[in-house]
Amino acid sequence: xxxxxxxxxxxxxxxxxLLDKTGEHLLLSGAAIVVxxxxxxxxxxxxxxxxxxxxAAINISNVGRALPSLAVIAIGIGLLGLGFLNVMVALxxxxxxxxLTNAYVxxxxxxxxxVEAARGMGMTALxxxxxxxxxxxxxLMFAGIRTxxxxxxxxxxxxxxxxxxxxxxIIVNQASFGIAGVLAAAIWVGVLAIVxxxxxxxxxxAMTPRGLRREKSGPxxxxxxxxxxxxxx
Amino acid sequence: MTxxxxxxxxxxxxxxxxxxxxxxxxxxxxxxSDHWGDIFGPALLDHVVLTAIAVSIGFVIALAAALVAxxxxxxxxxxxxxxxxxxxxPSLALFQLLVPITGLTVTTAEIALxxxxxxxxxxxxxxxxxGxxxxxREAARGMGLTERxxLWRVELPIALPAVIxxxxxxxxxxxxxxxxAALIIDQGLGAPIFNAINSPFNTAFIAAGGLAVAxxxxxxxxxxxxQRLASPWAALDRG
Numbered sequence: 383x384x385x386x387x388x389x390x391x392x393x394x395x396x397x398x399x400l401l402d403k404t405g406e407h408l409l410l411s412g413a414a415i416v417v418x419x420x421x422x423x424x425x426x427x428x429x430x431x432x433x434x435x436x437x438a439a440i441n442i443s444n445v446g447r448a449l450p451s452l453a454v455i456a457i458g459i460g461l462l463g464l465g466f467l468n469v470m471v472a473l474x475x476x477x478x479x480x481x482l483t484n485a486y487v488x489x490x491x492x493x494x495x496x497v498e499a500a501r502g503m504g505m506t507a508l509x510x511x512x513x514x515x516x517x518x519x520x521x522l523m524f525a526g527i528r529t530x531x532x533x534x535x536x537x538x539x540x541x542x543x544x545x546x547x548x549x550x551x552i553i554v555n556q557a558s559f560g561i562a563g564v565l566a567a568a569i570w571v572g573v574l575a576i577v578x579x580x581x582x583x584x585x586x587x588a589m590t591p592r593g594l595r596r597e598k599s600g601p602x603x604x605x606x607x608x609x610x611x612x613x614x615x
Numbered sequence: 616m617t618x619x620x621x622x623x624x625x626x627x628x629x630x631x632x633x634x635x636x637x638x639x640x641x642x643x644x645x646x647x648s649d650h651w652g653d654i655f656g657p658a659l660l661d662h663v664v665l666t667a668i669a670v671s672i673g674f675v676i677a678l679a680a681a682l683v684a685x686x687x688x689x690x691x692x693x694x695x696x697x698x699x700x701x702x703x704x705p706s707l708a709l710f711q712l713l714v715p716i717t718g719l720t721v722t723t724a725e726i727a728l729x730x731x732x733x734x735x736x737x738x739x740x741x742x743x744x745x746g747x748x749x750x751x752r753e754a755a756r757g758m759g760l761t762e763r764x765x766l767w768r769v770e771l772p773i774a775l776p777a778v779i780x781x782x783x784x785x786x787x788x789x790x791x792x793x794x795x796a797a798l799i800i801d802q803g804l805g806a807p808i809f810n811a812i813n814s815p816f817n818t819a820f821i822a823a824g825g826l827a828v829a830x831x832x833x834x835x836x837x838x839x840x841x842q843r844l845a846s847p848w849a850a851l852d853r854g
Contacts, residue, residue, distance in 0.1 A: 385715040386715065444835070445832065447784070447787065448787040448831045448832055448834075448835045449791070449828060449831065450787075450790055450791030450792075450794050450824075450827045450828060450831050451791055452791070452794040452795050452805060452808065452824075452827070453791070453794055453804070453808075453823070453824035453825070453827035453828050453831075454824065454828070455824075456808045456820040456821070456823060456824035456827075457820065457821055457824035457825060457828070459815060459817075459820050460641065460642070460817040460818070460819075460820035460821035460824065461641065461817075461821070463815070464815055532703060535705075536703075536704075536705035536706070537705075539705045539707045539708065540707060540795065543808075543809070543812055550707060553707050553708060553711055554707070554798065561714075561715065564711050565711060565712060565715070567708075568707070568708035568709070568711040568712050569708070569712070571704075571705050571707075571708045572703070572704040572705065572708050572709070572712075575703045575704060575705055576700065576703050576704075579703050
């Protein structure tokens with residue numbers, strides 16, 4: 383237990399180091415998330431709008447969920463070499479499936495009656511998509527983003543192994559930072575992941591259109607929803 | 616052996632393999648097949664054993680907790696919160712946090728791995744049990760089954776698809792995290808990855824990473840088959 387006390391002393395003494403590493407960590411995670419969002423949201427939402435490609439959209443997440451994160455990073459190093467960019471690519475591979483599948487399901491499951499009504503009001507396909515389907519899809523879409531964010535922040539710790547920097551660098555380097563440093567960084571990363579999860583949960587509720595809030599906010603908890611949840615890493 | 620100029624990265628002797636290994640090509644098939652017997656085969660086996668133990672223990676704990684929560688509803692929230700926090704902590708951190716308590720042992724690895732299975736299994740078992748229609752329960756009672764008989768002969772079989780869905784997620788999760796466990800114990804498919812880090816050796820990365828991916832996808836596929844076999848009636852719904 384003394385080790386844990388030392389860890390907090392380490393945190394106080396090395397606040398600057400921890401902040402720098404947290405910055406690197408968030409930069410790497412943020413970059414991977416932004417790239418994944420740009421790739422996955424438009425594609426998933428548009429496929430959902432067309433109600434096409436459900437097999438692919440859903441199976442991508444089933445396969446993606448099964449991919450071991452360290453293995454993906456290792457294969458990434460093997461093929462591309464060490465470094466920030468390569469680790470980011472590996473993180474994108476891990477983040478795209480939950481975002482894509484949730485975006486697809488979110489738009490696909492929008493109440494057909496609402497879409498019909500919008501069309502009856504004279505909206506064009508694009509207007510229906512932008513003003514009806516997307517707002518109604520936000521909660522579920524956001525659930526996917528939240529899953530991916532927490533997953534990427536956790537996986538980014540593994541990035542240290544591949545020279546991506548971040549807090550993992552302290553965790554895997556007991557020789558330089560001692561057991562106190564390793565524990566301090568481990569506690570720090572755990573807190574970071576939990577804060578991100580809670581924070582995005584709040585954001586998700588805030589982003590949900592008012593009319594939807596009372597019915598159901600947050601991810602749907604049913605057999606299928608649990609099946610497509612992402613693993614920790 | 617004059618190939619090593621001082622400025623080039625030093626490729627350590629990974630035990631033969633010739634020119635391909637010396638140049639650190641993307642994948643050296645010869646080296647991989649030479650070391651299947653002493654590195655990759657045993658690592659794969661260890662990995663399967665680590666996973667099987669963690670999922671079995673996790674399942675017993677989650678089943679017990681879900682049965683308690685099924686009878687006494689208040690138990691669900693506290694268990695979900697604790698399991699949820701464990702689930703969110705990055706594995707690299709959790710393994711390290713346990714080291715001061717249980718040391719660099721397989722026990723440490725297993726405790727962390729088990730803790731990651733709890734949330735998924737608990738939620739899925741409970742969802743499955745709650746999905747049993749009330750009429751079915753009443754019919755069972757009407758046939759004179761005791762509570763225990765109802766649980767084992769009626770409720771759990773009906774909950775089986777949800778339970779196996781949870782097992783699928785738990786198994787691939789543990790397979791994934793067991794690679795990270797190699798940081799503290801020199802076992803499983805993560806070991807060749809960590810060992811190859813200091814002097815990046817592509818073949819080891821790709822071989823171990825590829826085997827871990829293949830193991831996860833195979834296990835996932837097998838459990839889908841089990842799920843279909845265990846719930847033949849679901850095929851009717853699927854059409």
